[in-house]
Structure formats: C-alpha cells, structure tokens
Amino acid sequence: MTKRIGLTVLATTGLILTACGSENSDTGANTASPSPSTISPADMTDQQAPPNRLVIDVTIKGGEVTPTNAELEGKVKEPIVIRVNSDAADELHVHSNPEHTFKVEPKPAQSFQFTVDVPGRVAVELHELKRTIATIEVR
Numbered sequence: 286m287t288k289r290i291g292l293t294v295l296a297t298t299g300l301i302l303t304a305c306g307s308e309n310s311d312t313g314a315n316t317a318s319p320s321p322s323t324i325s326p327a328d329m330t331d332q333q334a335p336p337n338r339l340v341i342d343v344t345i346k347g348g349e350v351t352p353t354n355a356e357l358e359g360k361v362k363e364p365i366v367i368r369v370n371s372d373a374a375d376e377l378h379v380h381s382n383p384e385h386t387f388k389v390e391p392k393p394a395q396s397f398q399f400t401v402d403v404p405g406r407v408a409v410e411l412h413e414l415k416r417t418i419a420t421i422e423v424r
C-alpha cells in the first residue's frame with residue numbers, strides 16, 4: 286500500500302521536472318540593463334542549511350540492544366547514519382521507502398548510511414534479535 290503511494294509521488298515529481306526544462310531558453314537574453322541576477326550568496330546559504338544528519342549509535346552486546354524503541358526525527362533526503370558496535374552478526378533492516386538492509390558483523394565501529402525519499406515513520410529493526418532500535422519520523 287505504502288509502496289504505491291511512493292511511486293505516485295515520484296512520478297509526479299518527474300513530470301514537474303520535465304515541465305521546468307522548457308520555455309526558459311530565450312528569457313533574459315535581451316536585457317541590456319546592468320542589473321545582475323538577484324540571487325545573492327546569502328540567499329543560497331539560507332536555502333540550503335548546513336548539512337544535517339541524524340546519527341544513531343547502536344550497541345549489540347550479549348543479545349541486548351541499545352537503544353530500543355527510540356523515537357527520532359529526520360528529514361527526507363537527509364543522510365541518516367547508524368553506527369553499530371556489535372558482538373554478533375545480525376541484519377539491520379530499515380523500513381523506509383526505498384527500504385534498506387545492512388549486514389551487521391560481530392565487530393565494533395560499523396557505519397551504515399542511507400537516505401529516505403518518502404516521508405513517514407521509518408522503523409529500524411534488527412531481524413535476528415527481533416528488536417526495533419528506533420522509529421524515525423521522517424518529514
């Protein structure tokens with residue numbers, strides 16, 4: 286069900302992008318005035334805030350997971366990093382759209398990064414231990 290919604294959103298975005306590409310080539314060519322483009326560097330940095338990322342530190346030890354059922358917030362297209370220290374192999378599953386699966390190995394300092402394209406609640410699970418590490422509210 287959710288997958289269908291995601292596909293619709295992507296298709297719509299594609300149409301908008303296509304529409305933007307046409308009709309723009311001739312505007313501004315006959316402007317003799319010295320006034321330059323109105324976009325200043327300050328505006329640009331305002332639009333694109335410094336790269337934000339959500340980092341989740343996870344520890345798997347003796348069959349216990351920390352954290353579990355954490356409630357976090359993230360943003361669409363913004364990197365989400367999961368850092369794992371583990372003493373066991375497991376499978377990290379991110380129920381996003383698109384979804385992501387990462388192989389956890391029994392070693393420290395593993396790092397997995399992904400982005401989420403579609404807003405919603407994204408569960409991050411360990412499939413071997415059957416625990417939910419966190420649910421990320423992606424806007």
Ligand SMILES: [Cu+2]
Nearest residue numbers: 378379380410
């Ligand atoms: Cu899963």
